[in-house]
Amino acid sequence: MLVDRFGRKHTSLRVSVTDRCNLRCTYCMPADTPDYCERDSILTFEEITRVVRIAAGLGVDDVRLTGGEPLVRSQLYKLVRAIGNVAGVKKVSLTTNAILLADQLSQLHAAGLRSVNISLDALDEASFFEVTRRPGMQRVLDAIDACRAMDVKVKVNAIAMKHFTERQIAAFGEFTRATDIPVRFIEFMPLDADGNWDDSRVLAGKRILDLFAQRVGVLSPKGEPSVSPAIDYTFEDGVGTIGIIASVTQPFCSTCNRFRLTADGQLRNCLFGGDSGDLRALLRDGSSDEAIADRIVSAVMAKKRGHGTDDLSFDRPSRPMYSIGG
Numbered sequence: 001m002l003v004d005r006f007g008r009k010h011t012s013l014r015v016s017v018t019d020r021c022n023l024r025c026t027y028c029m030p031a032d033t034p035d036y037c038e039r040d041s042i043l044t045f046e047e048i049t050r051v052v053r054i055a056a057g058l059g060v061d062d063v064r065l066t067g068g069e070p071l072v073r074s075q076l077y078k079l080v081r082a083i084g085n086v087a088g089v090k091k092v093s094l095t096t097n098a099i100l101l102a103d104q105l106s107q108l109h110a111a112g113l114r115s116v117n118i119s120l121d122a123l124d125e126a127s128f129f130e131v132t133r134r135p136g137m138q139r140v141l142d143a144i145d146a147c148r149a150m151d152v153k154v155k156v157n158a159i160a161m162k163h164f165t166e167r168q169i170a171a172f173g174e175f176t177r178a179t180d181i182p183v184r185f186i187e188f189m190p191l192d193a194d195g196n197w198d199d200s201r202v203l204a205g206k207r208i209l210d211l212f213a214q215r216v217g218v219l220s221p222k223g224e225p226s227v228s229p230a231i232d233y234t235f236e237d238g239v240g241t242i243g244i245i246a247s248v249t250q251p252f253c254s255t256c257n258r259f260r261l262t263a264d265g266q267l268r269n270c271l272f273g274g275d276s277g278d279l280r281a282l283l284r285d286g287s288s289d290e291a292i293a294d295r296i297v298s299a300v301m302a303k304k305r306g307h308g309t310d311d312l313s314f315d316r317p318s319r320p321m322y323s324i325g326g
Helices: 045-056 076-084 101-110 125-132 137-149 165-179 205-215 279-284 289-301
Strands: 012-016 062-066 091-096 115-119 153-160 183-187 219-221 231-235 241-245 258-261 266-268
Touching: 012 045, 045 076, 045 279, 045 289, 062 076, 076 091, 076 101, 101 137, 115 137, 125 137, 137 153, 153 165, 165 183, 165 205, 165 241, 183 205, 205 219, 205 231, 205 241, 258 289, 266 279, 266 289, 279 289
Parallel strands: 012 062, 012 258, 062 091, 091 115, 115 153, 153 183, 183 241
Antiparallel strands: 219 231, 231 241, 258 266
């Protein structure tokens, strides 16, 4: 099993399939097209599947595909099917901005996809464009409707930023109550390509709860705590779910069960850390499964107790979010 020095059991692997994206979100991407990885440095589906198979042998049972925007990777459904067939993998899910999701959903569903996290920071077109620098909100909403029609589980993720998210509170409250789709607010993290993050721009989870109480209704904790980074809340009548991921103001490092594989084959044992193991080199030099497993174990064992955003030990990650994978 993948257990680190602090007793945390790692069962969740986030796999970035590309660093490319069709939006330019201010908290992640630069306004102009960045210098993406060369295509031959990106792992193939076969290489990714091999890593997942080895990781499953170490106890990983939950695999989430991310980007960039994973749906810009051609024929992603083939990877979904391949990973879903790996012994030991119980869940394959996807994080997406959903611009391309409706067009690909039938193939993804047929391949076994049953769960998506959709990034959506605003529920009016002007604000959507403000944060993504691109149009497309209605395409995202249409994709959500398509998922509901096919019984694909949806969660909505919204980045919480001061002077932006406050004006979305009422709309998201109405949305979750009307659709029963959970909306999770993720505190703005220091992973933007432009390097403009500072803690004064973080809309704290506690403040979000206060805003909901003022504008929609009082929220109370829902269910028992879990290893999920989100703490879920519901309104007094039990209709609607709001999740808070307070990754900056209240880090959840003590229960973290995940690690990452970047599109170019680097292990990341923490979203805020550095690259912690080069799997691409091992995959391409004829190394054995055992050597790759050892590299994964070493990366997890080297994980720090916490990411440090709440103290003086924090060093800003060298990669922006689109280059790491969500």
